[in-house]
Amino acid sequence: MFSRHEIIYFRYTHVSHGAFAKRNIPKDTIVTGTPLIYFPSRKYFDLYDYQVCEDGRIIRNITDGPYGQQLLINYCFDHPQSTFILCPYGSGINYINHNKTRANVKIQWSEDGIMNHRAEWLLNDPKEMIGTHLAIDYVALRDIVEGEELFLNYGDVWEDKWNKRIKDWEHCDDSYPKKDYVSATEYNVRYSKDPILTSDEQLLEPYPDNLLIRCHYLLETNTGENFDGNISMFSDWNDYSGDYSGVPCQISKRYNSNGSYRVSFKTPDNGFTSLSGVPREAIKFADSPYTTDLHMIGVFREPLGIPDDIFPDAWRIDNIRENQTSCRFVNDEINLQQQIRHDDDPCAVPDEYIEIYDNIPSGARSTHGRTYRGG
Numbered sequence: 001m002f003s004r005h006e007i008i009y010f011r012y013t014h015v016s017h018g019a020f021a022k023r024n025i026p027k028d029t030i031v032t033g034t035p036l037i038y039f040p041s042r043k044y045f046d047l048y049d050y051q052v053c054e055d056g057r058i059i060r061n062i063t064d065g066p067y068g069q070q071l072l073i074n075y076c077f078d079h080p081q082s083t084f085i086l087c088p089y090g091s092g093i094n095y096i097n098h099n100k101t102r103a104n105v106k107i108q109w110s111e112d113g114i115m116n117h118r119a120e121w122l123l124n125d126p127k128e129m130i131g132t133h134l135a136i137d138y139v140a141l142r143d144i145v146e147g148e149e150l151f152l153n154y155g156d157v158w159e160d161k162w163n164k165r166i167k168d169w170e171h172c173d174d175s176y177p178k179k180d181y182v183s184a185t186e187y188n189v190r191y192s193k194d195p196i197l198t199s200d201e202q203l204l205e206p207y208p209d210n211l212l213i214r215c216h217y218l219l220e221t222n223t224g225e226n227f228d229g230n231i232s233m234f235s236d237w238n239d240y241s242g243d244y245s246g247v248p249c250q251i252s253k254r255y256n257s258n259g260s261y262r263v264s265f266k267t268p269d270n271g272f273t274s275l276s277g278v279p280r281e282a283i284k285f286a287d288s289p290y291t292t293d294l295h296m297i298g299v300f301r302e303p304l305g306i307p308d309d310i311f312p313d314a315w316r317i318d319n320i321r322e323n324q325t326s327c328r329f330v331n332d333e334i335n336l337q338q339q340i341r342h343d344d345d346p347c348a349v350p351d352e353y354i355e356i357y358d359n360i361p362s363g364a365r366s367t368h369g370r371t372y373r374g375g
Helices: 071-075 119-123 156-168 184-190 199-204 217-221 328-338
Strands: 008-012 017-021 030-039 046-052 058-060 085-088 105-109 134-140 211-215 247-255 260-266 272-278 283-287
Touching: 071 085, 184 211, 184 283, 199 247, 217 247, 217 260, 247 272
Parallel strands: none
Antiparallel strands: 008 017, 030 085, 030 134, 046 058, 105 134, 211 247, 211 283, 247 260, 260 272
């Protein structure tokens, strides 16, 4: 099997990211592969409002039920004749976009032993799936030429629901502005040549609250107090970890004589440093966590489809033995919610079940008062 890094690379398309062939790929080549994580139910992806109790605890408000599901579910797999979800966690595979008519790769089960895949699991009752012992390969359906984008057919169910959502979409999230909203991507395109306001100037003329100012990560490698590189360094914002949003920074001063800036940012050792002479090309805007349209209430949430011809008969609902102990963790949650009336105080629910840590990371709490557990 070829290495993923030898075969595909990732870049922006006109609508999103995409995966592309790094060289010619013959038909039936395994392009890449990924292990899968098993989740017994879609309920594991539910999102809840949070509530602050009188004693200071922050808990999930399960009495009102979930208001949506995590974005992660859009990158997982399911089948109409099952209740469980399989989520891939191989590097880069989520960049492969959907196209039913132009699909040039398909998924198939990995060989026994590859990526810890156990073929006997395809014969087992899903309730016995504990751990991560399933894996899939992405295989070329035909010869693929260098530079060609890779496409996977997500399935008829996915495409039908996507088309219906486009047709019936209605903005229903009051926590998002219904006009004058501009994403960071669009803002960077519109105002890439405009001067950046300093922190003091922003007090009088703030930027939209859904935007953050970021500096290119390579500024962290500068050894002096003045920038000693050139703007060619900033053509690619992807760092070694795959993050393309840069590092948080503050604009201390703007030098109108040459259009450069003095910026301050946190160093890897949790200290702070300032750097002068930073060019405009090293500064851009990024979206605040959970403020993009991907996180609006009612947006599209649907797993990719596992092709029917590879979906094991043992996993189909009609063939699964009835067993009240299967998915026991999900049933525990269902039973608990049935014990609580809709108008009950969620703070009265047992602490060990729904309490959220007080020191929730800032990235885990949305700007509209909701906590995203697990992703």
